[in-house]
Amino acid sequence: MRDTRESRLLLILLVAVAFALITVDIKGGESSPLNGARKTAAGLLGPAERGAAGAVDPIARTIRAIRDSGTMQQRLDQIGNENTELRQRLASSDMAAGRTKQLDDLLRTAGTGGYTIKAAQVIAIGAAQGFSWTITIDAGSDDGVQRDMTVINGEGLVGRVTTVARTTATVLLATDPGFTAGTRMEGSGEIGFAAGQGASPMKVELLNGKAQVKPGDRLVTFGSQSGRPFVPGVPVGKVLQVQATPDALTKTVLVQPFVSFTRLDLVGVVVVPPRTDPRDSVLPPVPSNTPSPAAQAQPPAGSASPAAPASPAGSASPAQPSSVPGGN
Template structure:
């Protein structure tokens, strides 16, 4: 009899926890009713043997562990839905992943380990993104895991376009001896004058051949300050990363799409006119033809 009552109490505990999490209005009523109905039961159990009480406590711990695991899984699914519905992954083939380890480099920067690897289709130099934007690139791949060099790590340089005009530049971690004061975790943007960045400009990846190591158009961050003009050839600026490196959790690995069909080229009418005139033939108004090309 007492064992059955212990099971009833444990089940009601879980029911109340779920009601509170779901925000049900009946939770208070259930709690009050439980106090009235189960009061005598609790008094009866006060004389339970130690082994029965220990079993009840153990079952309660087990149920709470199950509940916490379900909460974590639900939170991961919510973040994954948000990521797959974001502009960062729109129109791309991606492989969802979760960060399972993180390591700070003594040279500066961070490396994170994902729970996907070569058996899942991950390749080195693949772009890794979060809902907010660029996370980094895959640097090492094992059968079931892969390591990602996070944006801003030492030696990580990303070609970018800045602002509405798409000014070309590069983003990296601040260099040693930097004369500008930059907030912790910020990035250093370098552009060629007169293409000067302004505060508020969005910085996006320029992109690479076959989308490796960086796919094009991924948000890198936002310009928060512009360096003083000291007559140098390049102009610098401070960029706040779109993704917080200390809070990377659910991410997506972009699956590269290599070019399979050569891009066609179009010859200008003037060039065709000269060629045809030398051959002594008629001159067409326009013409275009594929001449092949590399990937």
Template structure:
């Protein structure tokens, strides 16, 4: 235990120091700026100024380091926040663009049957594309409607732009579509308005190049003319595709490719790599439909 005398001496010294401090403060604030205590203060500042300046310079790197570390942590946190906000904005933008694209496709499909010459009474069933063939040719797709929705093999499949293929097979809830860009595809088609008919197939090695063969030479085929399904009927045989479904426009005609006939290159209306919705024409139109010039988009 501490000696009581030592404790009393320390308390006495503390009391004396407090008293002197009070006296000096009272005297300092009571005297004029030219007084003794103010002069002592100015002298002490002059003496200690170099020491203070040197200490400030010596500790400045450490101060800057601490400030940099604090700013770095603050910037890192702010960066994470900005990244989250940017990711959320991108997701919202992607969702908005997807919704706009889907809306445009659905509106186009609704408007397709209203075009002049399009076959009526086909009972279209809308479906969503759920899978595509894993090749660069986009030869087949799968849709989310099947036999329970009235979908069966060989029924035509269209988008808002025009013909894209036919049903190859169907299960209860899904179906597979063979596109007209597939090597096995062949569509009876005609050029409007003169009615020149032929068979439309994809070019070997280039499915984007649709070729309309067996067009008689001498026919004046012009770039931009509409190409539609011909929907022929002969001796009990009937085309899978009813007459008047838009396919595309004439890109070029080359009479020299085949001796007896001329070959017409067709640019399809549909973009086979970008559509998300289709319509399956589940019923055949009653009677024979007349094709019209106004079938293009």
């Protein structure tokens, strides 16, 4: 349409009529003369509006979902982070409780044996200095740790110190094939030498080939001069198997260590040995249903001892051999 004077007058007239109709409709309210026309238009256009709304609604929902998806993902991420933090707190709490028990057991063992210790934490594990089974601890010469000191934990013998730096030290574990320590049987006092065999039980050679040993018997360290490399009385392990060695000068037994070497965490380096040998006192109490070796060696109350065979008249009784224990 060309912009002529007539078209401009027509546009002004239409705008004036529209304002007049709006004014009449507002003033008339429900009695407005345009109310009927409005209802008629609503009836005609309503279905079309609903159809258009139905067609557009899925698109609107999709747009809202896309808009809200970022918020939902953020909430899920927040929940995931909170769960991770909670699990870490629980793990830290469990670890703290476990370390508290380890420290309590270590202090109890040291106190019972009279060992002065320097507590340390395992910070590395692996082969070192030509040995296969070693650990590194966070205590060194600055803490009074020296080479060939005994290392224990709350369960028993861990190993001995082989190398010392200012703030760290390397410990040879009792399971290493290059490890050897003097041992003594609980009760009987039979002496032997224990050697590591890696993941297999330790092998102990008892010096007395006729020693009375059975599965379940326990061993402690015999001790060394001046308490180095081993202090006396540290629990080593219990007998698993006695190997048959007829007429042999020594007896071989397999021993399960008390220490769980795959779960080492807190250990103690014995910096001052005990004043006296604690003997078997550091060993944990024997379960009530398992008699101790000393109790098993005694005859039941009320039973008569077997009579000794009579010696021929005029013959002298044979002399009893005496054994002198040796040290390592």
